[in-house]
Amino acid sequence: MNTRILTGITTTGTPHLGNYAGAIRPAIVASRDAAADSFYFLADYHALIKCDDPLRIQRSRLEIAATWLACGLDAERVTFYRQSDIPEIPELTWLLTCVTAKGLLNRAHAYKASVDKNVESGEDPDAGVTMGLYSYPVLMAADILMFNAHKVPVGRDQIQHVEMARDIAQRFNHLFGQGRELFTLPEAVIEESVATLPGLDGRKMSKSYDNTIPLFGSAKQLKDAVARIVTDSRLPGEAKDPDSSHLYTLYQAFASGEQLAAFRAELLDGLAWGEAKQRLFQLLDAELGEARERYAQLIAKPAELEDILQAGAAKARRIATPFLGELRESVGLRSFRSQAQVAAPSKKKASKTARFASFREADGSFRFRFFGADGEELLLSRPLSNPQAIGALTQRLIAGGADALELREDEGTQFTLWLDEECVADSPSYADPDALDAAMLRVREAIATLAQS
Ligand code: TRP
DSSP: OOEEEEEEEEOOSOOBHHHIIIIIHHHHHHHTOTTEEEEEEEEHHHHHHHOOOHHHHHHHHHHHHHHHHHTTOOTTTSEEEEGGGOTHHHHHHHHHHTTSOHHHHHTOHHHHHHHHHHHHTTSOTTTTOOHHHHHHHHHHHHHHHHTTOSEEEOOGGGHHHHHHHHHHHHHHHHHHSTTSOSSOOOEEEOOTTSOOOBOTTSSBOOGGGTOOOBSSSOHHHHHHHHHTOOOOOOOTTSOOOGGGOHHHHHHHTTOOHHHHHHHHHHHHTTOOHHHHHHHHHHHHHHHHHHHHHHHHHHHHOHHHHHHHHHHHHHHHHHHHHHHHHHHHHHHTOOOHHHHHHHHHHHHHHHTTSOEEEEEEOTTSOEEEEEEOTTSOEEEEEOOBSOHHHHHHHHHHHHHHHHHHOEEEEETTTEEEEEETTEEEEEOOOOSSHHHHHHHHHHHHHHHHHHHHO
16 A cells, blocks of 8 residues: 555645745645655644634635645645545544543643643633644544544644544554554654745744745735845845845745855855845746746636535545444444344354353352353352452453463363463363363363454
């Protein structure tokens, strides 16, 4: 199977140049790898956690969808969809919620940050914290596990969430997998080489600093933004230091080696900042100009975008629907019809299955006998103080299965059953070693039939 790469884009805001260089461009390059199947989706359920303005939600989904396609994402090749078009995702979220420890979510950074802030300002710790924010990692786990992604490219702030998805997957596999890996354990991938762009003021480009360069504004908007990049006060003709200039860093993220060397030489040679900005604008415009036109066309035809995303959802659901069916089965949400079919024959078998029977001794202690399918008594336990202990013991024997049973021969006429270095049960006496061996085999077989049912 190809490596499955999956990542989600929260649909808040409008993509800027930093998003492009840091996430969109590398993801599109990665999606062309023939050895990978890529899943990219708009995490619009996640967007609802942070935003209660329907118009902004709608606008951002449209812009982000158009951005990815305009930048060259091939929707035929990858699976590109909106989270909210896949009803299996919230359904899986519930199945996962039921196995997720509350304590795990208490440790999530995003939630903890909100609590810390509240505590600092003397508020109730959970003031303003919704269940959406609190359960955010479970929804994200469902996004990832729904498609059994191997690799999840994310920013550093999301590593913890991918690790939580792993934890939740492991727990679910353990509880319901019956030895099978229902879910692939995902791994976060951090692209070390990817550029984190500085914004206009030199700090990391981010909407929260209001220092962004728009990705698909008009050419004029791009030019105006570049003009606002902060530089030092060196005059035209004075040598500029490229390495302390974030204008240079921005240039670097888009230039070829040759272009960069030429630009560097010009700066050292005293190129005016105004000229340098003109060079950067031209470079950006050359890289983004065509995509900007495609973007404008896409935005102008939202119905076509809708069709593309619907096709993507159908493609995703060809995987999600049958897989969720399997998961429902695994937790016991099964059709009564199939149960009726299964239950009838197994009832007949029930009268002929091996079984444990526990009972109370006259002295108040408890024991069990273990019978083979034909009713033969195979084992009698040592006394225990309460029926719960008997229950726990028999459960462990069944769960361990035939191979884990530790049977020890005793004097050639009897054998004993051991668990944790303690003798827990004795067999009846047998006439000779062959009969003893045969009886030990019958014990293993009888346990094996219970482990399967
Ligand atoms: N939480 C991610 C972010 O804010 C977006 C996201 C949602 C995501 N679901 C995902 C990323 C699944 C990777 C995989 O960046």
